[in-house]
Amino acid sequence: MLNVKNVDVTINKRPIIKNVSFSVYPGEVLGFIGPNGAGKSTLIKAISHIVRYRGSIQWHGQSLKQMSAKARARFLSYVPQSLELDIPFTVFDAVYMGRFPYKSNRLENEKIVKKALDRVGILHLQDRIVATLSGGQKQLVAMAKAIAQDAQILILDEPTSALDLYFQLQLLDMMKELAEEGRLVLLAIHDLSYAYRFCDRLTLMENGQLTHLGFPKDVITTKRLQETYHVYTKIYEDHHTTAVIPLRVIE
Ligand SMILES: Nc1ncnc2c1ncn2[C@@H]1O[C@H](COP(=O)(O)OP(=O)(O)OP(=O)(O)O)[C@@H](O)[C@H]1O
Ligand SMILES: [Mg+2]
Numbered sequence: 001m002l003n004v005k006n007v008d009v010t011i012n013k014r015p016i017i018k019n020v021s022f023s024v025y026p027g028e029v030l031g032f033i034g035p036n037g038a039g040k041s042t043l044i045k046a047i048s049h050i051v052r053y054r055g056s057i058q059w060h061g062q063s064l065k066q067m068s069a070k071a072r073a074r075f076l077s078y079v080p081q082s083l084e085l086d087i088p089f090t091v092f093d094a095v096y097m098g099r100f101p102y103k104s105n106r107l108e109n110e111k112i113v114k115k116a117l118d119r120v121g122i123l124h125l126q127d128r129i130v131a132t133l134s135g136g137q138k139q140l141v142a143m144a145k146a147i148a149q150d151a152q153i154l155i156l157d158e159p160t161s162a163l164d165l166y167f168q169l170q171l172l173d174m175m176k177e178l179a180e181e182g183r184l185v186l187l188a189i190h191d192l193s194y195a196y197r198f199c200d201r202l203t204l205m206e207n208g209q210l211t212h213l214g215f216p217k218d219v220i221t222t223k224r225l226q227e228t229y230h231v232y233t234k235i236y237e238d239h240h241t242t243a244v245i246p247l248r249v250i251e
Contacts, residue, residue: 001025002047002153002184007055009039009046009208016042017053018208024186024201026152029179031199032188033219035229038205040188041081041157047186048078048155059153073101077151081158083142085130091117091141092126098148116148121170135162143171147178154178156187160194172198192233192244196220204228216242226250 002024009017017039024030032040046053049064049072057064059075067075077098085094095116099109117123122140125133130141139162146154154175160168172194179185179200189195195202195216202219204212206228212219225233225244232247 001060003056003058003061004047005056005058007043007046007053007057009042009051009053011042011051016208017046020055020210022203022210022213024184026182026184027179028200029175029185029187029198031195031202031216032186032205033190033192033195033202034205039208040205042208043205043210044078044155044157044186044188048076050078070101073149073151075151076153076155077146077149079142079146079154079156079159081139081161082135083130083138083145088129088131090126091122091128091130091133091144094130094141095144095148098145098150101149112150113144113148116144119147119174120144121167136164136167139163140167140171143174151183153184153186156185158188158190160189160191168194192220192225193242196242196244220244 005021007017007020008015020043032044034040042051045051047057064072064076092113095113096109099112114123117126120140120143122137122144125137130138133141139159143159159171163171175185175187176198199216201214202216203210204219220235222233222235225231230250232250234245234247236243236245
């Protein structure tokens, strides 16, 4: 279980995350939704130990703060919204970086990297320089790196924002599979239809606070979307899916 307790993040003396607590279990996909600037990225960066926080974050009772970065990387992998690499790394090398927490068995690691590239559908890009890829392709490289890292907790910041429809669905299906394999998947996501469909539970963030946590049908309601996003929406449901249709802004 991942246990986040009383987490605060302060940047330049401004409280950005305020007293956030929740627990989540392996096998779950937990989505973070909320308006721009609500604190989703900052909270998931705190959980990923990229920004400093006060409070406690434990994985099966073990404090993540007290682990070395290398030890933590065996538990947790963070996928940023865009992978910016200044060094002219190839796709293969970038994904190979995901193997850094493990012993260096070159042949074994290469096999794992190829498998991750194949699973994400970008094996054909393996010799390309990451900096020359499209935004969506870079997002897929970051995802392949996380898969090669083979961590129990995957944390993704808007993983579908630069992807076309095919790769959006492919990536979200893959996340579900990874959760079904017993991993924990946390992701920030703006698309509420996808949030509804692919997340087991959702957390709604507003002004640095976690205001609601529950099943998608309980968190996403037209009334709450009016209050939180200041938008009128229609929630469309049929036997196959639920979609959140934005209608117009509330003046
Ligand atoms: N390094 C920083 N320095 C100053 N302010 C910051 C920093 N990082 C985040 N913030 C502020 O913290 C607040 C939360 O930002 P955050 O990126 O976590 O929001 P978000 O919910 O991810 O938004 P979005 O949906 O736009 O990605 C914003 O007001 C942002 O300006
Ligand atoms: Mg963000």
